[in-house]
Amino acid sequence: DSGVTQTPKHLITATGQRVTLRCSPRSGDLSVYWYQQSLDQGLQFLIQYYNGEERAKGNILERFSAQQFPDLHSELNLSSLELGDSALYFCASSVEGRDSYEQYFGPGTRLTVT
């Protein structure tokens, strides 16, 4: 158990819909990262938040957005969903700074868009 929690574990929705994925980082970790894993694209970095502020942005679509709240939990919002958005979405957390190469991943949310 990494100490990172994600909800829900599974999500099935229709094209065009909007969903919100939730993540709680390990106690004490200020950085939260979101990753998308699919068979064709592999594991891709989406976005990072550090202590409530956006720190780095990767291959995140404009239809996707995220935020980190004062209690450090984070939410990833996916809108106008397409079939290609079906994937496993991971949240990870780390202590920023020297140890930031070591990220702790949550169990993931499996999103299926039908």
Next chain:
Amino acid sequence: GQSLEQPSEVTAVEGAIVQINCTYQTSGFYGLSWYQQHDGGAPTFLSYNALDGLEETGRFSSFLSRSDSYGYLLLQELQMKDSASYFCAVRGLNSGGGADGLTFGKGTHLIIQP
């Protein structure tokens, strides 16, 4: 940007030693990390190299040569539970000059045969 190359699949025998290679291209370099992922599970951190040389952690070792943009993960005394996918990852620089999220290779599926 960043890109990493690693073999898609490696097969080895229980009790043997296996090496998984990784070559990378990155603008800015914060070190090479290795992660393990079992089917349906979350990536878990294995090791990290910031400087050239070998890092040993139990049965696992990781090597880095920054001049060759190359690293490898060495697994000794292979056990059936080591059957998993192994990812190398780098954390480069984003456009703002700060550290980026992890860029992962496509992963190496390690098959252990009895």
